Amino acid sequence: MKFSDDFIFGGATAAYQCEGSTLEYGKGKVSWDDFLAKQGRFKADPASDFYHQYGQDLKLCKMFGINGIRISISWARIFPDGTGKINQEGIDFYHRVFQECHKNNVEPFITLHHFDTPDTLYQKGDFLNRETVDAFVDYAKFCFEEYKDEVKYWFTFNEIWAVATNTYIEGTFPNGEKYNMTKAFQIMHNMMLAHAKAVVAYKEAGYKGQIGCVQSLEYKYPYDENSLDDIQAAKNEDVLQNQFLLDATFKGYYSTETMEIVDRLVAINNGQLDLRDEDFEVMKKAAVLIDYMGMNYYQSRFIQYYDGENDIHHNGTGEKGTSRFCLKNVGRRMEKEGIPRTDWDWLIHPESMFDMLVRIRQQYPNYKCIYITENGMGYKDEFVDGVIDDAPRIDYIKKHLQYALKAVEAGVNVKGYFVWSLMDMFSWTNGYNKRYGLFYVDYETQKRYPKASAYWYKSVSETKEV
Numbered sequence: 001m002k003f004s005d006d007f008i009f010g011g012a013t014a015a016y017q018c019e020g021s022t023l024e025y026g027k028g029k030v031s032w033d034d035f036l037a038k039q040g041r042f043k044a045d046p047a048s049d050f051y052h053q054y055g056q057d058l059k060l061c062k063m064f065g066i067n068g069i070r071i072s073i074s075w076a077r078i079f080p081d082g083t084g085k086i087n088q089e090g091i092d093f094y095h096r097v098f099q100e101c102h103k104n105n106v107e108p109f110i111t112l113h114h115f116d117t118p119d120t121l122y123q124k125g126d127f128l129n130r131e132t133v134d135a136f137v138d139y140a141k142f143c144f145e146e147y148k149d150e151v152k153y154w155f156t157f158n159e160i161w162a163v164a165t166n167t168y169i170e171g172t173f174p175n176g177e178k179y180n181m182t183k184a185f186q187i188m189h190n191m192m193l194a195h196a197k198a199v200v201a202y203k204e205a206g207y208k209g210q211i212g213c214v215q216s217l218e219y220k221y222p223y224d225e226n227s228l229d230d231i232q233a234a235k236n237e238d239v240l241q242n243q244f245l246l247d248a249t250f251k252g253y254y255s256t257e258t259m260e261i262v263d264r265l266v267a268i269n270n271g272q273l274d275l276r277d278e279d280f281e282v283m284k285k286a287a288v289l290i291d292y293m294g295m296n297y298y299q300s301r302f303i304q305y306y307d308g309e310n311d312i313h314h315n316g317t318g319e320k321g322t323s324r325f326c327l328k329n330v331g332r333r334m335e336k337e338g339i340p341r342t343d344w345d346w347l348i349h350p351e352s353m354f355d356m357l358v359r360i361r362q363q364y365p366n367y368k369c370i371y372i373t374e375n376g377m378g379y380k381d382e383f384v385d386g387v388i389d390d391a392p393r394i395d396y397i398k399k400h401l402q403y404a405l406k407a408v409e410a411g412v413n414v415k416g417y418f419v420w421s422l423m424d425m426f427s428w429t430n431g432y433n434k435r436y437g438l439f440y441v442d443y444e445t446q447k448r449y450p451k452a453s454a455y456w457y458k459s460v461s462e463t464k465e466v
């Protein structure tokens with residue numbers, strides 16, 4: 001099989017991870033600015049300086065057969081305080097970027113929120129505060145109207161699960177807490193409500209483009225497939241990361257099976273969720289209106305029954321074998337013999353992406369289309385004599401594309417694939433030693449160098465074969 005002629009071979013970016021100029025040109029502060037400054041380990045400035053280098057990056061896209069780019073708009077570059085006063089310099093910047101995209105025949109796929117709520121709103125509780133929901137919808141409406149002639153493909157949020165787990169379970173994001181199931185589920189619900197309201201507003205305004213959201217998914221397998229306890233543990237974590245958000249995306253409500261597990265996990269914190277009838281009214285509307293879902297997919301998990309105390313350690317340094325994820329009354333993530341891992345302990349298991357794509361088609365038959373909006377391999381690339389031979393990344397991407405094609409053959413409507421990332425960028429909890437890009441960035445000179453993977457990806461884009 002070949003990929004279809006209209007298949008998108010894209011590259012993905014995120015504003016805070018690539019733009020630099022984090023507090024320049026009228027941009028407001030986001031929660032990460034003070035958080036990173038306090039840590040003192042690294043900062044997202046200049047990152048890969050996309051604010052000034054976007055022309056070069058888009059020319060590279062054209063040269064290397066990349067016909068789509070995921071870009072996020074920085075909310076705080078448009079509304080420095082999240083609401084109220086607008087920043088014309090920020091508005092004009094994105095006009096220039098989108099126009100440059102079209103000049104290079106690269107279709108922009110625009111995400112409205114990629115982990116960077118304006119700090120003014122973040123300090124009031126971020127999306128746990130329903131005022132932020134309303135502020136996001138106003139911001140989304142502004143962008144829809146402002147960029148209606150330049151943007152045809154929109155995503156509301158990137159990785160709602162990542163916001164929830166990194167802020168309220170793993171505690172690695174700004175103002176992070178650990179092991180708070182109640183807040184994790186509540187912020188996921190509120191962000192899905194904000195997504196739904198934005199989708200309904202977009203459709204009711206009659207714009208000609210399309211809209212969806214991006215979810216980060218991981219297939220959860222029982223560590224011992226013959227153990228009922230491990231099977232239940234895998235289902236616990238599946239609901240926590242996948243099914244709660246998939247229900248919200250495609251149903252607009254949470255199934256009985258989902259809520260049985262949610263209620264039990266929330267009770268661990270002696271918590272209670274605020275889920276309102278009027279929320280589900282708008283969520284059900286959006287569920288039938290969305291045009292696609294973006295799926296960020298990097299790995300799977302093997303889950304074992306666990307009744308011990310909470311114990312999570314995030315491997316943010318690339319010191320292989322140091323990560324731990326043991327969540328009381330949920331389960332323990334395990335290594336599986338024969339499955340390789342990256343230096344950051346991420347399993348390399350491309351067949352699980354196929355399983356997830358088929359699962360969505362079977363469990364949510366009203367889905368319309370899926371874009372694989374992120375997939376890639378973090379690697380400690382070595383620059384040797386002007387050459388970056390990233391053969392492991394080529395192997396990683398190749399196998400995932402092969403399983404994407406198998407999913408198409410199995411009847412899943414997959415319309416595009418975006419490598420994370422287009423170029424090397426700042427990484428939220430890893431700084432700069434973890435590189436994902438097709439293009440190597442020398443952070444001192446901001447010069448770009450195509451890696452071996454960029455040349456390989458170009459051949460795939462041209463031949464539609466992998």
